[in-house]
Amino acid sequence: MADRSTLLWLQAGSCGGCTMAVLECGARGWSAELNAVGIDLIWHPSVSLATGAEVIERLERIESGAEPLDILCLEGAVLCGPNGTGRFNRFAGTDRTMLDWVRALAPRAGTVVAVGSCAAFGGIPAGDPDPTDARGLQHTARGPGGVLGTDFRARSGMPVINVSGCAPHPGWIMETLEAVAAGLIGPGDLDALGRPRFFADHLAHHGCSRNEFYEFKASAERPSDRGCMMENLGCKATQAVGDCNQRSWNGGGTCTDGGYACVACTAPGFENIRGFLATPKIAGIPVGLPLDMPKAWFVALAALSKSATPKRVRDNARADRPVVPPGRGPGTR
């Protein structure tokens, strides 16, 4: 177990939603949770007492190297506009932009964590026409790059850890911070986009309560239908990473359980999907197929499984509640 770690959390072009999510952590509250896992929160814009000059003095000490920093969390996209000046996001109370602060502080940190898809890849602010030139720390919506550059490594040697998601699951954030503090996360624990593999090695589709409908291609047609939402309602969960359906959100929900499509919020560029709630198709076949499935197979299997769909599954797919219960009877084959 490493010694206690210091954590500084800053918000750039964010909605504050990642903070709202992480505040759900801990049976005794987030502060107690951080304390219990050995993290000392130097400053967080939403929860700390220090304000104004006290904060700026502290940040300047970190910048100058007078005060060490173990973990820097950034929530929100780094806004580079207009014209590379970063002036769409000045850090209040200073005449400096957040772009400038981030570039100054990140090299001082033991580990840099991008919290949420904005800090990781640019997120919604980077949505077309990207009015503020929004970027992630080490990636952009369009590929590597980001404001710290592809080669950036924090003092620990780690690239930026991208806890993507919009908003990310509270557990993704907290478990990552805890692993960092405990010195248990290395480059091999991240995927190619810097996302922790403990959630990124899964697809959001895994464990969806609609998986039986998926297998039989029994599809929802309207919002609140119970069938699989991939064929008509835009569900991207077969292409989006996340263990969303294996752990629950807010005490028991998930996007697809809530009755609406996965919009692939963990992926770079998700903000530029056009028609989030409809499935683009060519000749009746969805354009976005499961990541590792050849198209011909998908088409053949879909045809086969559609022909074998039990009545229960077919009827329930187009209703907002089960209309045919499971069991042997007229409804079963």
Next chain:
Amino acid sequence: MTRTIVGPFNRVEGDLEVRLETGDGVVREARVTTPLYRGFEQILVGRAPADALVIAPRICGICSVSQSMAAVAALRALSGTVAAPNGVLAANIAHAAENIADHLTHFVVFFMPDFARPDYAGAAWHPAAAERFAAETGAASAEILPVRARLLHVMGLIAGKWPHSLAFQPGGTTRALDLGARMRLAGIWRDFRAAFERIVLGVPVEDFLAIETAGALAAYAEAGRADLPHFLRIAAATGCDRLGRGPGPLMSFGAYHGEDGALFAGGLTEPSDGWRPLDPDRIAEDLSHAWMQDGPALHPARGETRPDVDRPEGYSFAKAPRLDGRPVEVGAVARQAVDGQPLIRALLERDGATTVTTRILARMVETARLVLAVEGWVRALDLREAFCAPEAVRYGDGAGEGLVEAARGALGHWIAVRGERIQRYQIVAPTTWNFSPRDAAGRPGPLEQALVGTPVGDQPGRAVAVQHVVRSFDPCMVCTAH
């Protein structure tokens, strides 16, 4: 006169900077700066109308349901969709849960920690306040955060996830609750009521709502052992009931719309005067002191958003919304005053203005009223009926207006569609009203007015009274300029 810049302001949502001109130990003039612009109105243009349901909530992680509800209302108006009654009830329940989570987080995590500051060391009440309300380590936040997390289980049931859910659609909500879910919902609500009565009110909700006069409130404050009476005693000792005066008018779009109208009526009121109807067509956004390209003050249905960081007179990314040319205050205190809630009305009439105390108190009054309303909504769900209207939603060319109330006040979305694409999308958020900059006539926004006269001692940058006034509005800067 001395000039001071205060910022970063923490324990508010997003980035805020306040410039103070002070003299003789008080604030003479204030200018409020929103230093962050992300461009949601520009990002929404050109997309399919329904995509607003994904983009708009992401304006704000603290009130994403409110943003969803405004987008839904605008899309409903545009398409003529009629929502399933169950969907309206379920959305109202989720919206109430979000607003209550906001009110509680604001009270305990954002606002009260200032009373634990060393500035107050020596006051008789300070040791108890510090023990209870210190930022991060205080006993109150350790109690409230788990209550908040449990309350947000409402979102897991109704909305799938929070923040940023797609469950809120023009036709209703996308998950039909079954009997088990309804029972779970009732259980979450029972837990919430019990925690709220024990930790915050110290008395049953009904007894608290029976307090209708300043005298009865004083008696409650004296006797009570919970966090709200605790606050009221500190507020009396520190003069919060004379601090941060907002002269009005107060505005509400009306909250929790249902088949029988709104739970909290919309309209306009002065602190010392009665209700008037509100004409939303009289809203216009002034650009004269915003970092926006120059242009006339326009109604949001015709408004433009073209940022210009070099604008010489500009000092904020917020535009300055005005109603009939006047700045107005919005928020829980406005909502309760407009709805005629007796206690809030009595205090406003006594003080002739909103104050730090009434803004804080109104949030807890509202929470108490919502506890009862949600109990009724859960009972009213008809589990045999749909939660989402089965008809497909069609968006033709046209325009729609969505006027709702977020926790922090009046929230409006205005959409115009042409050729199946969003042609214009304008948003006026609660904090845009409250923290607006000056307008072309030089009239300051509500916070700018409320700060005038605030005592700052000889260190304006560290004056705790300024912190109380600013936080009493529960600003959300990420919504402000969006």
